Amino acid sequence: MKSKQQSFLKICFTGLTALFCLVTVAHSANVTLAWDANDPEPEGYRVFAREEGQSYDYQYPLWEGDETTCTLAGLVEGTTYYFVVRAFEGTLESADSEEVSYTPAATGVNQSPSASAGDSQTVYEDDAVTLDGTASSDSDGSIASYLWEQTGGTSITISGTAQAQATFTAPVVDADGETLTFSLTVTDDDGNTSVATTTVNVLKSDSTDAGSEEASDTPAATAANQSPSASAGDSQTVYEGDAVTLDGTASSDSDGSIVSYLWEQTGGTSITVSNSSQAQATFTAPVVDADGETLTFSLTVTDDDGNTSVATTTVNVLKSDSTDVDGDNVPDVLDAFPEDPTEWADNDSDGVGDNEDSDDDNDGMSDQWESEYGLDPYTDDAGLDADGDGVSNLDEYEAQTDPVASPTNTEPDAPVIETVYTDAFVDLTPVLVSGAYFDPDSDDHYQSQWQISTEVDFPDSSAMVLDETTTTQLTAYQVGEMVLDYDTVYYWRVRFVDARSGESDWSEVSSFITVESSDDADTNGIPDDQEVSAIVDLNENGINDILEDDIKLVNTVEGQTVVGVKAVSSNIILFSVKSICSDTVSDQSVAMGFGLIGFKLYLDEVGAAATVTIYFSTAVEEDSQLYKYYSDTGWEIYERSVFAENRKSVTLTLVDGGIGDEDGVANGIIVDPSGISSVDTATTDSASVSTSDSSSSSGGGGGGGCFISTGSEGMGHLGLATTSSVALTAILLLMAAGSLSAAVCRINKKGRVDGTR
Missing domain, CATH: 2.60.40.10 (Immunoglobulins)
Structure with a gap:
C-alpha cells in the first residue's frame, strides 16, 4: 500500500458530559475525529492519542476500524490531547497524519453563591x-x-x-x-x-436650637x-x-x-x-x-x-464505598465491626465477631469441635445426625463422641487408578472423571472431595490449587474458569464420602498438562479479544483506566458493555480479569445481563480477606443483585456485596479459601466468577443466553449470548459433546478395580460434561 504522509485529518467536537465520581469530582468529554479516505483504500485505520509531554505508543491504538470517522469518549476536561491517524494493510502501516489537538473545556460542578450584605x-x-x-x-x-x-x-x-x-x-x-x-x-x-x-x-441625634444666634459647641460627629x-x-x-x-x-x-x-x-x-x-x-x-x-x-x-x-x-x-477505618481490608460498608481490625463478620448476629466467637452458628457446639469432625461451624446443625447412628450432633458433642463415624460403618472403597496417557494437552476447564462408587455396607454416595495440586505429594496448601467437597459432582468434576494456568503440570486425586460420613482412602494420583497457548499474548491479565482500547474512566476518578495499575477492563462477551474490576484492598494484586459466557453454567434459571465476570487475585497473606469493586459502563437496574454459582446449591445472591448509590459499581469482600473463593482452599489465591441479574429475571429462564449448533464462537460483545460447538462426526455413539477443531481434547480416567466401565469425557473450553459411563 502507499504511505500517505500529507495531512488527511479533520476534527469536530461533541458536547461535554459531566460525570460524578465516588472519590472526587471529574468531568469528561467526547471528541469526534474525521479524516479523508486513503487512496488506495486500505484495510483500515488506527487512531493514536497522547497527552501533553507524552509520546505516542503505536502498539496500542485507541481506535481501529475501516470507517473514516470515530468518536473517543471519556476525555478529561482541561487536559490537552493530541491525535494522529495511520492507515494499515496487513502488517504494513502508513506514516502519521498531520497531528491535531483538542483540550476539552473545563466546567465545574455548581458553586454556591457569594453573599454580600454590604459594608457596615x-x-x-x-x-x-x-x-x-x-x-x-x-x-x-x-x-x-x-x-x-x-x-x-x-x-x-x-x-x-x-x-x-x-x-x-x-x-x-x-x-x-x-x-x-x-x-x-x-x-x-x-x-x-x-x-x-x-x-x-x-x-x-444632637439637638440644635434653630433660633439661637450662637452655634452649638457640640463637636461634629465623625464616622x-x-x-x-x-x-x-x-x-x-x-x-x-x-x-x-x-x-x-x-x-x-x-x-x-x-x-x-x-x-x-x-x-x-x-x-x-x-x-x-x-x-x-x-x-x-x-x-x-x-x-x-x-x-x-x-x-x-x-x-x-x-x-x-x-x-x-x-x-x-x-459515604465512600472503599473507606476502611480499621485497616482490615474489609470496607466499612461490608464490615460488621468497622472500628475493630480483628473482626469483620458476625455470622450469628450475636454481637461477637466470628474470630472471637467460639460458636459462630450459636448451635451449642464449638467451632473447633465442628471443624475437627468436618461439620459446618457456620450452620446450625445441632439437631442433625451426621453419621446416622441415631444420636444427634449436639448429643455427640456433649458426650464428646465422634459425630461423623458410626462404629459399625465401613468406609467406601477407594478407586484404583489406571492412568490413560494422551499426547494432547488439556484445556483450562477440564472435567475430572472417577470410576464407579462402591461401599461394602451399601451406604449411599454422599460426597466426593476433589483436589488439584502443583506437587505430586500434595504437601500443603501452598501447592494446592483446588480443594472442593461436593454433593452433586460425585464422579465427574468440572474445574471452574480461571483456576488453572497455561502450560502447567497438575496432579489430582479424589476420595468418596458415604451417607454416614465415612471417608474412603485417597485415590492414586493422576496428572495432566494444560495447553501452552494463551489468549493473552501481551500478558496483561486480559484476554486479547476482550481488550478495551478506547479512553475509558469507569471508576470516574479523572484518570484513564488504562493508566492505572489496580483496575482492569474487559469488553463483555454478552451484552455489549464494558466492565472493570479494581483492587480495593492494599494486600492484593489483581492478576487477571475475564468475561465468561453464562452458558458455561448448566443452570440457566438466572439470566445474566452481560455474562459472568471472573477475576483472579494474589494475596500477601494466606487466608486473608480481600475487597474489590466491579464497575459497569452503565448503571444496572435498582433490583439487580450480584449472583454466584455454587455446584451444590446453584445460584445464590452474594450477600457480602454493596452497590453504589448510582448503581454503576458493586463492592464485594471475599476470603481466601472461604466465602467467594472458587478454588475452596486457603492458598493465597482467590478466584471468583460472578454475575449481575435483575430480581425480576432471576426466577425465569434466561432469554438472553443462547447456544448454537454452529461451529462459530463469540469473540466479542454480541447481543445473542455465547455460542458453543456441539457437533462432530465419529463420536456420536459415545453421546459426548465435542468441540471444534481449534479446541484441544484429552481424556482423564479413573477406573475402579475390577470394573469394566469407565467414565469418559471430552474437555473443551466450555468444560461441559456430556458423557456416558
Missing part, C-alpha cells in the same frame, strides 16, 4: 437606612432569591426583605447609641445558599469604625476520610485590617479543627453512615478596632 454603616436615629445586597453574585448561575433578617438590637420593621436592597428607619436610641445586626441569605438557581452579615451603628466583612468560603462536598480546608481568606476590612479569626463547628458529628485561629483551618472528614452528613461551621473575624463579623459555611460528607 453608621447613622442617626430616624434616618432612612438601606441594606444593600446587590454585590452578591453567583459565579456559575444567578441569584434566585434574597432574605434579609434582623439578628440583633432594638427590633425594627424591614421593608423589602425579599429584595436585593431592603430599607428601615433607624430607631430612637439612648445617649450611648446602639448596634443593629442583620443577615442576608442568598439562594442561587441551583438551590445553593450563602449567608453574609452586616451591622448598622445608630447614634443619638464610626466600619465592621469587617467575614467570608467562610463556598460550601463543599467531600468523602469521609478526605482532608478538608475551611477558607476565610476572602474576609476583609474596608477601614482597617483583620487581626483575628475564629473557626467553630456549629453542627454535625464533632471533629477536631486544626488552625482554628488562622484564615485557613483544616480537618479530616469523619466516618458517616450511608446517608452522609452535613457539617456546619462559623467564622468570626475581628478587625483592628475590635469590631466583628460572622460568616457560615457547610461541608457535606458522603
Whole structure:
C-alpha cells in the first residue's frame, strides 16, 4: 500500500458530559475525529492519542476500524490531547497524519453563591437606612432569591426583605447609641445558599436650637469604625476520610485590617479543627453512615478596632464505598465491626465477631469441635445426625463422641487408578472423571472431595490449587474458569464420602498438562479479544483506566458493555480479569445481563480477606443483585456485596479459601466468577443466553449470548459433546478395580460434561 504522509485529518467536537465520581469530582468529554479516505483504500485505520509531554505508543491504538470517522469518549476536561491517524494493510502501516489537538473545556460542578450584605454603616436615629445586597453574585448561575433578617438590637420593621436592597428607619436610641445586626441569605438557581452579615451603628441625634444666634459647641460627629466583612468560603462536598480546608481568606476590612479569626463547628458529628485561629483551618472528614452528613461551621473575624463579623459555611460528607477505618481490608460498608481490625463478620448476629466467637452458628457446639469432625461451624446443625447412628450432633458433642463415624460403618472403597496417557494437552476447564462408587455396607454416595495440586505429594496448601467437597459432582468434576494456568503440570486425586460420613482412602494420583497457548499474548491479565482500547474512566476518578495499575477492563462477551474490576484492598494484586459466557453454567434459571465476570487475585497473606469493586459502563437496574454459582446449591445472591448509590459499581469482600473463593482452599489465591441479574429475571429462564449448533464462537460483545460447538462426526455413539477443531481434547480416567466401565469425557473450553459411563 502507499504511505500517505500529507495531512488527511479533520476534527469536530461533541458536547461535554459531566460525570460524578465516588472519590472526587471529574468531568469528561467526547471528541469526534474525521479524516479523508486513503487512496488506495486500505484495510483500515488506527487512531493514536497522547497527552501533553507524552509520546505516542503505536502498539496500542485507541481506535481501529475501516470507517473514516470515530468518536473517543471519556476525555478529561482541561487536559490537552493530541491525535494522529495511520492507515494499515496487513502488517504494513502508513506514516502519521498531520497531528491535531483538542483540550476539552473545563466546567465545574455548581458553586454556591457569594453573599454580600454590604459594608457596615453608621447613622442617626430616624434616618432612612438601606441594606444593600446587590454585590452578591453567583459565579456559575444567578441569584434566585434574597432574605434579609434582623439578628440583633432594638427590633425594627424591614421593608423589602425579599429584595436585593431592603430599607428601615433607624430607631430612637439612648445617649450611648446602639448596634443593629442583620443577615442576608442568598439562594442561587441551583438551590445553593450563602449567608453574609452586616451591622448598622445608630447614634443619638444632637439637638440644635434653630433660633439661637450662637452655634452649638457640640463637636461634629465623625464616622464610626466600619465592621469587617467575614467570608467562610463556598460550601463543599467531600468523602469521609478526605482532608478538608475551611477558607476565610476572602474576609476583609474596608477601614482597617483583620487581626483575628475564629473557626467553630456549629453542627454535625464533632471533629477536631486544626488552625482554628488562622484564615485557613483544616480537618479530616469523619466516618458517616450511608446517608452522609452535613457539617456546619462559623467564622468570626475581628478587625483592628475590635469590631466583628460572622460568616457560615457547610461541608457535606458522603459515604465512600472503599473507606476502611480499621485497616482490615474489609470496607466499612461490608464490615460488621468497622472500628475493630480483628473482626469483620458476625455470622450469628450475636454481637461477637466470628474470630472471637467460639460458636459462630450459636448451635451449642464449638467451632473447633465442628471443624475437627468436618461439620459446618457456620450452620446450625445441632439437631442433625451426621453419621446416622441415631444420636444427634449436639448429643455427640456433649458426650464428646465422634459425630461423623458410626462404629459399625465401613468406609467406601477407594478407586484404583489406571492412568490413560494422551499426547494432547488439556484445556483450562477440564472435567475430572472417577470410576464407579462402591461401599461394602451399601451406604449411599454422599460426597466426593476433589483436589488439584502443583506437587505430586500434595504437601500443603501452598501447592494446592483446588480443594472442593461436593454433593452433586460425585464422579465427574468440572474445574471452574480461571483456576488453572497455561502450560502447567497438575496432579489430582479424589476420595468418596458415604451417607454416614465415612471417608474412603485417597485415590492414586493422576496428572495432566494444560495447553501452552494463551489468549493473552501481551500478558496483561486480559484476554486479547476482550481488550478495551478506547479512553475509558469507569471508576470516574479523572484518570484513564488504562493508566492505572489496580483496575482492569474487559469488553463483555454478552451484552455489549464494558466492565472493570479494581483492587480495593492494599494486600492484593489483581492478576487477571475475564468475561465468561453464562452458558458455561448448566443452570440457566438466572439470566445474566452481560455474562459472568471472573477475576483472579494474589494475596500477601494466606487466608486473608480481600475487597474489590466491579464497575459497569452503565448503571444496572435498582433490583439487580450480584449472583454466584455454587455446584451444590446453584445460584445464590452474594450477600457480602454493596452497590453504589448510582448503581454503576458493586463492592464485594471475599476470603481466601472461604466465602467467594472458587478454588475452596486457603492458598493465597482467590478466584471468583460472578454475575449481575435483575430480581425480576432471576426466577425465569434466561432469554438472553443462547447456544448454537454452529461451529462459530463469540469473540466479542454480541447481543445473542455465547455460542458453543456441539457437533462432530465419529463420536456420536459415545453421546459426548465435542468441540471444534481449534479446541484441544484429552481424556482423564479413573477406573475402579475390577470394573469394566469407565467414565469418559471430552474437555473443551466450555468444560461441559456430556458423557456416558
